[in-house]
Every structure is written in structure tokens, then in C-alpha cells.
Amino acid sequence: MKIKKISEIKNFSIFKDFDWDTNLTYQNKQRQNEVYDFKDINILYGRNYSGKTSLSKIIRSLEKKQLPLKYDNPDFKIKLSDDTEITQNTLQTFEHPIHVYNSDFVKENLKFIHNENDNIESFSVTLGGDNQQILEQIQKLKGELGSNEENNKSGIYLDIHNKEHQVRKASENHNAKNRHLENTLSDKATRGSESIKSQHTLFGDINYSITKLRNDLTEVQKSSFQVLSEDQKIEKLALIKQTELPTPPEIPKYTLNFSSLLQATTETLKTVVSLSGKIEELTNNPTLNSWVQTGHQLHHDRDTCAFCNNKISEEREQTLNQHFNQEFQILQSRISKGIQLLDKELDSEILKFNLNINLYYQQYHSRLSALSSNLDSSFSKQKASLEQLKIALEQKQNNPFIELESNNPQDYSLEITTILDQISDIRNQCIRLNSDLKTKQEEAKKAVRLNHVYHFLQDINHTQLTSDIEFALQAIAPLKTELATLRTRKDTLLSDIETEEAKLKSEGEACNRIKELLNHEFGHSSLSLEPIEVDTMNGKQIKFEIQRIKDGNKTKAHNLSEGECSLISFCYFLAKIQDDLDHDKKPIIWIDDPICSLDNNHIYLIYSLLENLCLENNYNQLFISTHNLDFLKYLTQLTPMGKTATTIKREKAFYQIERAFTCSILKKMPLHLQENSSEFIYLFDQIYKCSLAIDVDDSNHIYFYNFANNARKFLEIYTYYLFPNPQLKDRQRLQRFWGDRLPRIFSERINHDGSHAVTILEGKITLRDFSEVNTNAKLILSKLKTSNSEQYNCLLESIGITPTTQ
Template identity: 55%
Template sequence: MKIKRISKIDNFSIFKDFDWNTALNLGNGQTYDFKDINIFYGRNYSGKTSLSKIIRSLEKHTISPKYDYPNFKIELSDSSIISQSNLTTFTHPIHVYNSDFVKENLKFIHDENANIESFSVTLGGNNQQILDRIQELKDELGSNDENAKSGVFLNIQNKENDVKNAKENYSIRNGDLEKLLTDKATRNSDSIKKQHLLFGDINYTIAKLKQDIVLAQNATFQVLTETQITAQEALINQNELPDPSELSTYNLNFQSLIHSTTEILKTVVGGSNKIEELRHNPSLNSWVQTGHSLHRDRTHCAFCTNEISAKRRQELAQHFDQETQNLQNRILKGIERLTSLIDGENLKIDFDINQYYQQYHAELSSLKTKLTTAIEKQKISLEQLKALLVQKNGKLFTELKAEYPQDHSLEIENIIQQIDAVRTHCIQQNDLLENQKNEAKNALRLNHVYHFLQDINFTQQNLDINLAFQAISPLETELTTLKAQKDAITAEIKTEEDKLKSEGEACIRINNILNHDFGHQALSLKAIDNPQAQNIHFEIQRNGTKAHNLSEGEQSLISFCYFLAKVQNSLDNGDNPIIWIDDPICSLDSNHIFFIFSLIEEKICKEKKFSQLFISTHNIEFLKYLRRIQGVESDNAIGQVGELKRKAGYFLIQRHDNFSTIRQMPLYLSKFLTEFNFLFDQIYKCATVNQIDDSNFHIFYNFGNNARKFLEIYTFYKFPSPTYQLDNQLKTFWGEQIHKTLTDRIHNEYSHMTGVLERGETISEQPEMQKSAKAIINKVQEVDIIQYNALLESINISIQNDSLHPSHQTP
């Protein structure tokens, strides 16, 4: 449960007709409500204590009769309303520290003959209830006798046995596997170490086996086939061979053959002296040519005995002239050349596979088959060229068109290159043979390890061992939990036994706070038994004797320490209380003010066991400390334009004559360390704004006042000597009269209307104000760049994001 707002205070002390929705309106139907941590600032007599008394009425369910017709409404987080008429309906734990608390509980402060009310850390519990609880805890803890354990002690013993059994199970399984691995690595007659000639490591160990197991179980590992095993074993037994013979060179220029053949096929024997009938009948032409050569010296035909006329002789001589003979000679030579190539050594390339290492035989056998095939195909192509020439010999008088056969030279050369590459590798093998033997041994060893793992079902065994190991940890955790439970019960029994003397324990709590190095070590509280009154009360002592004439600071310190000790149980018991602290630093010096702040942070805020915390003060120094309480930071939620809501609420209590009001704390108090930081923030925004709109017009409207006040503060602290008047301070600050005169005009004209009434009739000029703001920024940078960086930090601007910073300006 939380307090959302004090909706109305129509009548309570100095508060009259106060309305939360009006005083703390954020616009858009939203109000600035209470948060988890709420800080109030108000001068003395502004109404802080009156506000705390309204809240204390929730704790006491009553209001002092001194207030005439009190009337207020408090809205809770569940939207319910608490007023002066239904205080008893508020049941959430709440503790209020104010003057009424001090009067009720520390009467001695106002009357030395009175006592300080004692309180029990059990908050009302009696000794019998404590004894019952102690017995209940002891029953739960049980007996620790060796032969009669019970309760938690028995559970611990059983769980210790479970842990022991689990560890033994793991040890046995792990030991069995280790024995198998050791036997395989070194001990057995067929161990890897004793087969070092095959597996290559005479110094093999179980550690090396475990490394090999990792490799053999890798997803990329490939099991060897029988063929690969045979090849690796052959490699291990391989002796060094001499270099294989070089292959015959292949230098057949098939393209030149195609070219010469093409030239012959294109050549045509022609002219007007040719016998037309023979030109168109190649067979007849061949028959006549043969007969013509046989009848060179004859006048009569040997076949028919008829006379061969001179005219016929001349016709035949002209038909079978030198041109025809030359073409026929070219064809004949071409055919002879092709025949010699087909039968020649150029196409009889061969090699002996046995000259190579066994590991290359399979590859070479394939290459040899491919080479034979390619050569045969090339021979066929040559035969096809030869056939074209034969065909041309019968067609001397016409150009012969032909489709040429495929050249297989590139295929042959490629195969020869592959064979040469194998030959090169084989020659290099003599240098690499030892390394390759080692690689072969490694491969055989890993393959052997792989099959060994399958034989012993290694994966399942390893899984069982891991499961056995994993079973230990939960049991140990359960055992630790049981022991922690035993310790917790034992500690609680001790705590409950200590509660039998709760008043003395309360004194110890208070004195522990007072005796802190920064507290008041001379003062202490002592529990005094009063048989006549049948109760216990506390007595304030100074250095062991009853204290008198306490100063106001001592009274404040003791009162607040008493309050902290009294509410500590509520915090520790998880009550999640609401805590309201009204001005706890009255008449304290700076050290004790900070001590009070440290107590609030350590005893209340650190553990975050409260529902809400409210602190009010009149002291600016204390207010600065409160801004540093854990959790007091911006929550980035947007409130009014230009403001930020916070996780902590910041409120100002102001008195106006005879009534007070609550409003949101100004930024120069809630956000900035001083008004000086606030003024710098306003000038910086004026210097960097790009466009005026409704959200930032007030920066320029208030610029004259803000700039004038900033320069007055800045120059005073820069030149605090009484010999400097303001005018001299500004002259010294600017270093020249022109800047001083121009900025003076802007600041004074825009912050005063006297003498320049017409200024009030015009809208503020943004350009000249922005120039003045930039001039101030530049001058502060020039005077002290370190101070300027600190001012930037105070308004949450980093150097990297400062567009005006000298480090970002180009020379």
C-alpha cells in the first residue's frame, strides 16, 4: 500500500483550502504525485511538521484535540480515501518521526524526572510465545545423538550417505573405463605402444590415447576402408624407388595438318585445254591417265590396236599437264606423311606403372587407359584426314568441301601433364616418404582407436560416467541446503533466546548507532529495571552516569537513533512499512547532519524494505545529501514541458502569510546543486537553441534576468575584493569595454522596464540574446575551461555533445 497524494487539506493548522490537483497540476489531466521516495523542503514554520502530523494520524488512528475541525483527505494507491473520520480503516504499517513521536517516547528530553519508553524487539511478543517457538524450532532440528538421530540431523545423515554412494558409483565407473584405456594404451600385449612399428609411437601413453579419442570422435573423422588400410600398410612397408623413366614427348601439330590438307582440298586443276568428259568423270579420268602413261612411246592402243592420232596425243598431253601432276604429287606426299604419323613413335607413348610407388598405381592405371584412348582417337582423326586426301585425288578438277575431324592433342597433352605430375610427386616421394609413413601410421592408429571405442561402447560408458558425476552435485546442493537449514534453525533459536531479553537488545541497537565513529560516543542508553513500576525503562547516560542538560543537537541525535532502532524490526520482518521523517537534523553540526543522512541510507534505504519514504527538511545542506540517497534518480518520465519526473518526488512547502501550500520543487533545488548551475543551464540553452517555440520561449523572455544574475554571481566569486564594484567586476571579466557595454544593454533592458517603457510593447529579440549568451559561454571557456567542463557536467551535457566546446571548433 502507498500514499498517492494528499488530495485536500481544507483545515489543518496552517493549511487552508489546499487542493492537490490545483497546486500540483502537470497538465493533460496529470498531477505530480508521491513516489517511492519523497523529499520535502520548506523553511521553518512553513508547515512541515503539520503535514507530518496529518500522516501520523494514520499511524495512531487519532488526531490531537488541539486542532479545531481538522479536515483532510488522503488518496491511497488503491484509490481509496482516508479522512479524519475513518482513520481506523488504514491498517498498513506506518512509522512517523516528528516532535510528537519524541514527546511520547522520549519524555526525559522534556522532563528529566520522566523516563524514556522502553520497547521490545519482539514488538509485543511475550516470553512464553518465544519459548514455544524455541521448542518448535528444536523439534524441527531434531536430535544429533549418534544412534538416535532425527529431524534435520537425520536428513543430513541420510543425504551424506547419498552423496557418498553417488561418489563411489562415479569412482567405480570412471575407474573401469580408465583401466580399459590404460590396457589399450600400454599394458596389453596388443596395446598401441607395443605395436609401435605399425602405429608409430614407442612412447605412447594413456594421455596420448585420450587425445586420439577426441580426434576419433570428431565429426570430420573418416573411417578407413579396407582398401585404404591396405594402401597405408603398403606405404609403411614401401622401400625407396629410383626415379621413373621420362615419358615420350608429344609434338604432333594437328592444326598444321588440317591447314595443309585444307590447301590441297581447295586446289583445283582447270583450264580450256581439259577434256570435258574426263573432268566430270573421276573414275574415267583415272583410267585414262593410267593408259596415257602406258602409251607414251606407242602409236597404237595396246588394248584395241587402233592408231592413236597425233591430235589425240596432244589433247591427252594438255589434259594431263604438269599442274595436274604437281597436285597429285602433293596429295601423295600428304597421304604418306599421315601414314607415317599414324604408325610413328609420336603416337606410341607408354610408361611402366611398376616404376612408381604402390600408392600411385590406381591413379596411373586410370591415366594410362585414358592416354591410350586419347591416342587411338587421334589416330582415327589422322585416318579421316588421309581419307579426305584420297577423296581429293579423284576430284582434281573441283574444290572439295570437307568436315574436319576433332583434334585430341589438348586431351593427350593434359593426360601427359597429369602423368608427369604424378612422376614429379613420385620423385619427391623419396624425400617425403618418411613423413608419409608417419602420416600413414597416425591414420592407422586413429582408425584402430575408433574401432576400439566401438568395441567397448565408449560413448555410452562416457555418458553413464557423466550422469553419475552430475548426480553428485544436486545431492551436494541438497546437503548444503539441509546444513544451511540446520544453521538457520540454530541461528533462529539463538535469536529467539536473545529475545527473552528484548529491552536490553533494543538498547544495544541504539547504542551501536550512537557509538559509531561519527555518532556521539559519550552518550548511551541503558535498560533500567523498575520493580516498583513492574516495567523497564531506558535511561540516557553520558560516560556511564545519568545525563543532564542535553543540548538540542544531542536530543535530536538520540531521538532519531531511538526511532531507527524502534522501526528496525518492522523493516526486518518484511512489513514493508511507510516511513515519514520530519526534519531530523535540528541543531546538528555538519558532521552529524551527514551522519543522520548516512543512517537513513544505511538503515532504511539500502535494503529497500520500505513501501514509501518521506523526508522533510529546512536545511539546504541536508537537502543536497538527500538528493544522493540510493534510488533518488531520474525516471525519464516526461512531466511539464522542459521538466523531468523522478523516481523520487521533490516537493516544496511554502508559507504565504497565514496559510501554506505544497508544490513541485523548482529545478534549481531538485535538479541543480545551486541556483548558479540553474542560471548556467538557462544561458546554455539560449546559446544553443535552433528555433523558438512555445516550449523554449521562456528562456529568451527571462534571459535578461538570468544573464544579469549569473554574471553577478560569477564575477563576485571571481573578484571578491571590496575594491571591485559590480561595474569593475564586469569590466575585468570582459577585458574590453565593447562587450561589457553591449551585453549590459541587453541584460539591463530586458530585465528592467523603467526608462524603456516601449520595450514592454515589443516581443523579445532572439538573435541579440543568443549572441550575448554565446559571448558569455565563450568568455567562461576562455577564463577557465576546466570550470566550464564542470558546469557542463552539472547540467548533464557531455563534452562530446557540446556544440560550443572549443575542442569541436575548427581553427
Template identity: 40%
Template sequence: MLKKVQYIKNLGVFDDFNWDREVKNKGGAVQNFVDINIIYGRNYSGKTTLSRIARALETRSLSDKYGAPSFQLKFDNNSEVTLAALSTHNKNIRVFNEDFIRDNLRFITNPDDSIEPFAILGDDNNKIEKEIEVLEVELGSNDEGNETGLFAKKKVAKATYENAFKDHKQLNDSLEKQLSDKATNKDIGIKYKPERYGDQNYTITKLKADITTVSSSDFQQLTSEQVSEHEKLIDEKILPAIPVFSPPKLSFLSLAQQVQVLVTKPISESDKIQALVKDAVLNRWVNEGRSHHRNKHEKCAFCDNEISAERWAELDKHFDEESELLEKSIDALLAKIETENEAVDMALTIDQSFFYSKFHSQLTSLDFRLKAATQDYQLALGNLAKQLKARKSDILNVKDYENPIDCAEALIPVWQEYSDLCAQSKLFSTSLASEQTKAKADLRLKEVADYLVTIDYQKQLNSIEFLQRKRDEAQQSKATIDEDIRKRQARITSKRRELNDEEKGAKKVNEYLNNFFGHKFLTLEAKKDEGQTQDAKRIRFEVIRDGRKAYHLSEGECSLLAFCYFLAKLDDIATKDSKPIIWIDDPISSLDGNHIFFIYTLLNAEVIDKGKFAQLFVSTHNLDFLKYLKRLKGKYVNQAGKEVDYQKQYFVVVRQDKSSTFQVMPTYLSTYVTEFNYLFHQIHKCAAIESVDDTNYIVFYSFANNARKFFEIYLYYKYPDQGMNESTLGKFFGEDSIPAVLTDRINNEYSHLSGVFERGATPIEVPEMQTAARRIIERLKQDSEQFLSLMRSVGEASDDI
């Protein structure tokens, strides 16, 4: 027996329901389920959700549309069933709700469909039993350790598959572990070296993507030199701006032309001292001597001879202005050449510290070419200077001009390439982050490629693929045997169904429809299908009206048929005499008052009177049906052999905003069959009050409304042509007019505020109310049979007259 729904979480409108916290009786004790449980709740309060929990025990599954629900059911032997244990419990339960209807009576949603058949009883058929026997021999025994037939083959195939599965899984798990370690292990994992490999969120999934990349035929692995360059690159920091380089303007051609002019320029030979003209060294020595002697010595400091005026005149004519001007021109040009030499020498010094490492190899090559080109240019300048100096040493004699090679053609491209590298370095500063990211990715791919070689990845992969093929073959072999077993079991089931009589199931439904509801227009018939195979379903139920398949059933007809089908199914082979827990959810949808009563009658006669249940649950939203359910009663024989009454308890499902709870039904709803009974009870209580106090003042305050509504009902049925008025009140009280006038005043003044609004601002203290209540009770006692019936209906002693 189900004691309680211990808790429900995240299931429909039940958000966080706890039985021990919510379901308590008036004394504050936890109220458990009993033999018969009546549940009332308005529409959308959660009754169907409760029935679906019960049906989940029957079908052993719960809809996956609920998200992440949980619940726990507690039974009388302290056993528990949770969502996780649906497939393993041993509870016997049958549930009638909209899911049952949808699963078994599919024609309601699809008129062309049929009703799920069930068999109640069958006749033996020797031929069918022999066919079943042959099939069972082929199947063999499934007793553990003693398997035979197909079950023995299944055991071998299963063992083979499990071994193949184990071998494949073991090797595959080993490879997965190696890959996982490489991805996320703290010691060797790529994840923990983001400064080198660039991904601190690296996972095995990303590693497998990298493996795909490095396994591609067009993947180019980094060389050791490239690895070194990448390592330097990822260590780079943003460098300051490189000093601006402005290459000097070279004047080699101009200088060469000037040298040629000076070297080849002739000096006039008139008035020249031939001895000096022929001896350049002597000529230079004499010229220098002039500067040492003029205006300083009258005699030659070398030979101590007097230098005559005539000699000075000869020397001045020899060393004339033209030769001096040429010498000065040579000195000036030598100075220009020296300036050009220094400008070229200082024009550019390559400092690699200004550049990122990726440019260093280019800079090294460029520096070598720069020095070579600079040296060649300086040598060419030196050649020009050498020719000038030679002419200066022999100023009087023209020299042959030697035209040197112009080396500027080699130097200018070097300067331009340096400027280009400066621009590239500046541009690289803006893309350093992306270049480093790419470099880290390249290093990561190399690391992955190297690791695959280390663990012999391809060999492991080949072994795994081989073991997978063996596993798949074993699985296919096992599946083939399982399918053979399934087909034979299905044929056995089909044959056994032929031993049973589905037509009796349909007749049972028709019996309910005809005997309890007098519904002779609809019948249920068992139809045979001519299947293409032996496994095809041979029986289906169809709804027949006037000899033809019925379509467009009304909602009421669907409700009647569904409930009759459910009760008939309690006698099917799987259920009969098993006394399941029965849960019935709102079986009176779209039915009128008469049919509601018939549903109650059928339930009472076929379930309770026949004792087909171990425990019964009935839920409804209909107050008329609830009124009838209060009449349910019955007896059963207990273990001691004594006949005892079924226990009955009432509950309500209450929805508050978006969440529902389950509670013991309030007395006003469980005790009174109708509001008329309730109103009578309140008048009787008011008449019996000896003194008004805090325990009973509500009866006193409510008397006016209760009395007015009581008379409206009572006098309407007694005088349906008049209802309640002064005349009928007078007739009720007879010759004594005072109670009628008194009651009319109380009914009108104290059940309404209109016209006497100031009364609402003062407490009620009208002794006439109790007087009127007592007069009403005294008058009702005159009809002793009705009065006794009213007293019994509200649980009061019947000897009060």
C-alpha cells in the first residue's frame, strides 16, 4: 500500500512539495494514504501530474519533457520508489488518466486508428501449443549456467562481444589517456604552457583538431632554425621607434670630374726653371724653402750663399699664381673627398637591438653588404685622392687621369633595403600580437606532431581500428542472435494470444456500456487482421455504431468508452486477481449528471464491491462527482478472517500561483454532501449556543447569511412557484407570525448593509438571532423524518427531537 508521496521536485506544478510538511490532519499529525483515497482539485491544480507519477510506476518510465524532476514514493513496508528506481520496483499498479487513454485508445486522436486489444480468457488449442513448444525448444533454456539452444549461442556471442569490447575499450582508453595527458596534464600538458603554446584553455578536443591538422599531407613541420626564430619571436616585447635614417647624397661622379680636370690641367712653361720642372721633388723642396726664407734670411740657410734679387725674381716667375691656384684647388678638392669619405663612413651603422629577432638574419647579411659597399666606395674616393696628391706633388707636370669605378650603385640599394626593413619593423610592431599567436600555434603543432611520433600514434590507431572491426563483428553476430530470439519470442507471444480470447475483452466493455449506462448505440468489436507475416497483430478493437465503424464520437462518448475499457482491462490476463493499486483521474470529463452517477455506480459495483484493488485513488474536479464519491464504502476480510470496513480519507490539491501542494481536505468540503446540509448545520449550531464567546462567535456572525440562503433553498423546493418571501416565511412558521417577522428582519438587515450602512461600523449583538435559530429548528422538527435525516447528514445525534 502506498503511504505517501514523500516529495516532488520540479515536476509540473509541483515545485518543492514535501508530504510531512504539508499533509497534516487537524491535530497536526501527518496523514497517510488509506484504503480508499478521494482527491479533489480544481482544473490545472496538479491532479493529472499526480496520476502521471503513479502511471510512471506502471509503465516504468516518465516523460523526458519534464526537464530534471525528482520524486519519492513511500510504501507501507518502508520500501521506497524514486525516479531512478522506476525500472526495478515490484509494485503492481493500474492508472486511468489521459495518458492511458492516449496510449490505448488511439482512435480518439486518430479516427482511422483502433483500440489496443486485451485478452481476458482463452480456450486451449493443441496445435498452437505444439507450435509454441517447438519455438521454445529452439529458444532453449535461459537459466544461468545451464543455457541451451539460442540462449547458449547468445551467451557465447555476448562473451565474445564483451571481450572484443573490453580489448577495444582498453586500448582506446589508453590512447585517450595519453592524449588527455598531453592536453591537460600539469607536467606535460599543452594547457599549462600558454606562454609557449598560446592556449590556457586547451582541451583534448582541441588536441584532436590539431592532430587532424598535423596529419594532413600538406602540413609542413618547423625546422630547428624556424623553432629558434619562433621562440625568439614569442619573447619579443614592443620595441621603441627606430631612429630615422636619411641616406647622404653621394657626389662621386662630380668629384671624379673635378679630379680629372685638376690632374690633367697644364701649367704654362714660360719663365720656368728647367731644372725644377724636371725634378718634382726638388721643385717642391725649393717652393717650401721660399716660404722659409722670404723676408727672413738674406742668405741660403742650406749653402750660406747670398740670395740675389735676380734669383728671387726667377723663383717668383717659376712659382707663379697659376701653379699656386692649382695647388689650392687640389687641396680644396682633397678636403671635399675627405668629407665625402667621412659622410659615407658615418652614414649608417646597423644596430640589431633596434629590430625584432625575425629581422636579425636579414640585418646580418645587410650589414656585411653595407660594409663591403662602403669599403669599395671609400677605396674609389681614395683613388681620386691619390691622383690629386700625385699631381700636387708634381704640380708643374700634367698626369694621366685614371677613371675609378662608381661604387655608389652598390651602396644605394643597401641603404634602401635598410629603410625598407625599418618600415617593416614599424609595421611589425602593430601586428606583433597576432604574429606571436601564430608562432605559438606553429610551435604547438610541432609539439603535437613530435608527441605523435613519441607515442607511436599511428600504430596505436591502426590497432584500435582493427579491434573496433572485431568488436563490430561480434556485436553484429550478437545482434543477429538477439533478433532471432526476439522473433521467436514474438511468435510465441503471438501464438499464446491465439490461446486467449480478445473478443471477451470487447464483450466486457459492451457489458458495462449496456448494463450501467444503457448505451446500446456504441459497441466494441474485436476485428482480425490478415497480416503478411506470422508476427503481424491479428486482433484489433474497433468502435461500432449501427454496424459500421464509428467516427466523430462526442467527448462524453469517449469518456464513457475509455472508463469502461479501463475497468474491463482490470480483468485481463495480466491483471485479474492481482489486486493492484488503482488510480483513477477525473473519469467524468464532459459527462452530464446522470452519467456522472453511473460512473460512480460502476466504480462502486465493479471495483469496491468486488474488492479488485489493494488500494484505490480517485481524483476529480467535479463537486457533483465528489458528492457521490463520499458514498463509497465497502468491506473486506482481513488477515484474521474478520470482515472490516475500508478506511477512507479525503485530500485536496491546491494551486497557489505557479506551484501546487497536497493537503488533507477541509471539513467543510469533506463532511457536507451539499451546501443545504452545511447551512442547516450552522443554524443548528447557532440554536444550540448557550453563550457567545471567542470559540463560537463566527456561527453567530454568519447566522443572517446562512439563514437567508437556507430559506431560499428550502422554501424554493417547498413553494417552487414563489420561493422565499414574507408569505412563504409566514407559511413556514404557521400561525405564529412573530418568528417570521423576526427572521425576515434578521435576513434583510443583518445579511445586507444596504440602507443601514451605519450598522457595519458597530459589532453584532442581537439576541433575536438565537431566538430565530431556535424557532427554525423547532419548526423543522415537526417533519421528524426530514429532521432526523438532516441531523444524520451533519453528524449530529439523532435523538435531539
């Protein structure tokens, strides 16, 4: 396992919103973009406070499986060689051996540096020996444990790998089924033209969501939920589409008193005119009597017959008047009025009432249609009953001298009144519906929506889908239990192996290894590391103590210099990781700035130790950071290969950590730093970049901010080699270099004020004017070129610039 890249650092100390691919993409020889990822050996250069230690703390969190203290909301992502990613929340999943040397390592393991009363934490290394039984037990345990190498797993590691695969597949199966149902529900809720949200005019919610759909699912799955019948659905849909109607006309009142008409008719039929003084021939012949009655009325003012022209005798006139006397006239008038009344009732508006159902809401149309049909039928029957009364009176009109029997036709008034009351009740409902139509429509929309959701669940077989999801979920737990058992067994085996290996370890051997490093010919022969036994809460334990040879005797060392502390710390680190190297665990090693406060001899010792580490080739990946350009020059010469000629040569990569005010970035190291890592070349490169800039932006403002210091140091170095007379002051060398007074004064003012700010207070807190810095940079380059063009071209070539012929 290797670290491929630190994909992003959104927040960690000086790093803010750093993205690897954005900052480490470059053009290869084929002029195509390529991401510059970590290799086998990785060299990082950055000045002090640029962020080197912050990077080491991120990596050390993989080793410790926890975040460092006192960092607010750390947020980063590390991509490994198998393309898995580790974040600040998944540190526990990283299992490959890794060792980080930085200030935190020193604080935790070498406490005496900060407190002389503390000792160094002890550790032990494996010794050779004849304890074959222990070795055989270790081999047996390791055999069961197996190998954890990529593509070559065995034993418990292979079982865990396979079980993890089963858990992952079971989880993926559960997630796929759950995702399928969720997508189906999302489609129905909000996505597409067929979704409930898209049909809000029908279902009543323009803000419908999957959450609301889940609430509806709960509603329709209750035992109390009633599915709409087809008629109910049609009625609800009609109500939803309904617009507000005007108030229907009032229903007329049914005022016909049939019982009164029947009673009056019956009484009239029973009334008989007295036969006294009546013409017998006429009383016996109703037709003739009617004919004579009509003629008598026509001849009221005549004395001759209009038919035969004969004179009508007074005797005949008296006989007829007596026959058609007042009693007779009263009965005939009564009958006529009765007939007229019946005709009036037959022609009354109430019996002509025609119900217009289109004036009512459609939901009532079916009921109103039935009521209208029943009302027409009742009206027809009532008219028939009135006609019967009229016919009876007409018969009585021709038979005044006899009593007629009434056939008592049926009265339909109650039936008609009941129907009219029902229609009136529907009219009142329509009037009330006008006032709460919106509420009723919302209720109808909800009912239609729930009905739609219910049928949707049947269509997708929701019950089976949820059952499948639950079954898939239940399949995960046993697999996880089996996986936990395997992991517990793995931990037990590792613990047992550690216990057995502890029987083969010795703190004294660890001391000897560190002393060998300290007593190297370039090391520190007066210092030694000795194991001592100390009392702790857990009983007696072995700790290490740094001792110094004083007057021929070893005593506890006090007042160690910073260089001595650095040397002891790094030797301790190398000895501590030696076990993983010896046992071919192929650890990842990150070393942060190991040469702090060391002199040249000790710097070369550190380099020698690192070179030896590379030659041993027992590590998987190596990272080394430094702030020292001289040490960087050594690091570029590390030999990236193994012990044998068949070993594949390791790749090296170079990075630069650069800070710009409040944040830092990691970028590909410039070629001139990789190949000519001297401060002189670096300073020339910074001046050259300032001379090319057209404007100040986020990518180059750091060059301008540091220009005064860089230019001053460069000119001091350059002029010293031009004029090495120790009697000359820096100012005198600059005067000889510039020759011309004006450019010297201009350049000197910018460089001096910008780097010292002794004359202008604001110089410490404000940036130099861009044009002044740019002009000064060009002025320095121009002077270098005119002074020695061949040397100037060599300087350009040292930073990867091809000199022009002009």
C-alpha cells in the first residue's frame, strides 16, 4: 500500500481549500496534462513556517489513527494506491504500517527534551536465538493469520477479505433494492409529467415531495382506508373540475289542494235538481235536455223559434222557465265553475315546472335527473286525477236530475311535495357548496390523490418490494457478525504473536542500535543511550536515559543542545522502526525536517543514514522534507534502488511547499531546485519571475512580497564573489557593481527599505509598489547580462530558461 496523493485539504492549520489536482497538474513531454502524484521516494522543500510539519501531522494521523489535538475542524482526504480514500473520519480503516518522524513524535517519545525529569519511552527489537519452540508457535500463529499483501492474501486475512466482500455485496444488494424503491417513489412524487407534483391541479399540492408521499403511503396502508368506487371517483373528479355556479332559481311551492277539489266535486255530483214541474221527456233524456237548455238560453229575448220560425207560446215559455228554474241554474253554474277551476289547475305553472339540472353542480346531476323524472311522472298522474274530476263534472252537467257516484281519483300531492322538497334540499346544498367549494375541492383532491397512491402501490407491488428490502437487510447482520468474529480472531492472533515475539525482544539491543548510530564517526561519541528500570503504576518498566561521558564516567545528560536533541531524536526514530524494516513489513516512512540545528558533520550523518535506508530497500514509500537548501542538494542524490541488481529502480518525486500569507500550497518543485539546489540559484529564480510578471495576482504576489530580501541577499552573494576583498563593505561592493549612481540608489532604496523598513514604518506592513519592484528586477537582470553575458546565460539555464540570441 502507498500514498498516492493528498487529494484535498479543506482545513488543516495553514492549508485552506488546497486541491491536489489543481496545483499539481503539469504538461508532460507529449504536451498533455498529467497529475504529479507521490512516488516511491518523495522530497519536499519548504521554508520554515510554510507547512511542512502540518503535512506530517496529517500523515501521522494515519499512524496514530486519531487527529492531533487543538486543530479546529480538520478536513482532508488522502488517496491510496488502490484508489481508496481516507478522511479525517475514517482513519481507523488504514492498516498498513506507517511511521512519521516530526515534532509530535519527539514530544511523545523523548519527553526528556522538554522535561529533564522524564525519560525516553522504551522499545525492543528482535534478537536471534535458539528458542525454537517460541519461533514455531509464532510461525503457527502467523500461518493461521496469513498474508495481508495486496493480491496475495491468505489465512484469516483472506477470510476477512472474502467476508468483507460478502458484506459489501449484501450491503450493495440492499442499497440497490432500497435505491430502486426510492427512485420509484421519487419518480411518482416529483419527477416527470406523470408525477403527483406535476399533476398538482388534480392532486392539490404544487409542493408535493417524497416526504409527503411517504405520509400518504402510511395513510393508505391503514386498515381504515376506503378505496373510491368508480362512481365516487367520477364524482370527485367532477367536483375538482367544477367552477363556482350562480345560485339556482327557487323551487316553486306546490299549492294545489286536491282534497278540496275532490270534496267539492263529490258534493256537486251528489246534488240533484227537484223533478217537480219538470218536463219528463227532458229529464229522461240528458242529451235532449242539454239541447233544449242551450236553445232556451239562445231564445231568451225572442218570441219566435229561430229554428222553425213558429211563435213560442207563453205557455211553452213558462214550462221551460219552470224546467230550467233557479235551482237548475245554480247547479249548472256550480258545475261550470268547478270545471273552470279544474282547467285552471291543469294549466297551472307548478304542473308545468321543468327542472334544469345544468344549473346545479355536476355531482348532483344523477340524483336530480332521477328526481326530475319522478316529478314528471307524479305531475302526469296528478293531471290524470284532475282530468277524472273534470270528466265527472262534465257528466254531472248532463245529468243534473240524478246523483252521480265519484270514483275518488288518487291524490299525488304528497309525492310531488316530497320530490320538490328533495330538489330544494339539493339546491340548498349547492348554495352552501358555493361558500366552501374550495375546501370541498381540496378534500376531493386529497381523496383522489390517496386513491391514486393506493393503486400505485398495487401497480409496483410495494408490499413485495419492501419485503425484499427487509430480507436483504436481514442478510447483512449475520455476515457482519461473522466478519466481527474473524476480526476478533485476527486481533487475538496479532496479540498472541506480539506476546510470543516479546519473549524474543530485548531493550538492550535497542540501546545498542541507537548507540551505534550516535557513536558513528560523524556522530556524537560522548553521548550514549542506556536502559534503566523505573517504577510506574503498572509496576517496573524499562525506560531509556541519555547519558554523557563526563570525567570518564557516564552520568545523566543535562542541558542538551538543540543539535544534540535533534540527533538523538532521529537516531531513536530509525532504531524504533528497524523492526518493521527487518521483518519486511514494508512500512511507509515520513521524515519531517530531520536536520534542525545540526552542524555540517551531523547533516552529512543524517544524509548517510537516509542513503543507507534507501539502499536497504525495506520500506514501501519514503517522504523527506527539509527547509535547508544544502541538505536538499544531498537529498537529490539519494540512491533509489535495492540491494540486488534485479531490484526495480524506485521513482523519485520532488515537491515544494509554498506559503502565501495565510495559506500554503504544495506544488511540483522547479527544475532548478531539483538539479541545482543552491540558495544563490533560488534567489536568481525569484528575481527573474518578478521581472516577467505583468501584474500582481494570487499566483505571483509572494515573489513581490519577498523581493527586497531576495534581491538584497542575491546581490550580497554575487558582489562578494566579484569583489572578495574583506576590507570592502557591502555598500562599497554594490557601488562597484552598479557603477552608475542612479540605478544603484534606486535599487538600494527598494531593497534596503523593503527588507529592513528602518526609514518607513509602513514598509513593514504594506507591499512595495508593483512597478518599482518589476523595474528593479529588470534593472538587476540587465546589469548581470551586460556585466557578463556568458555567466548570465548560465544562470538562465540553471533555472530552465533557454537564453535568447539577442
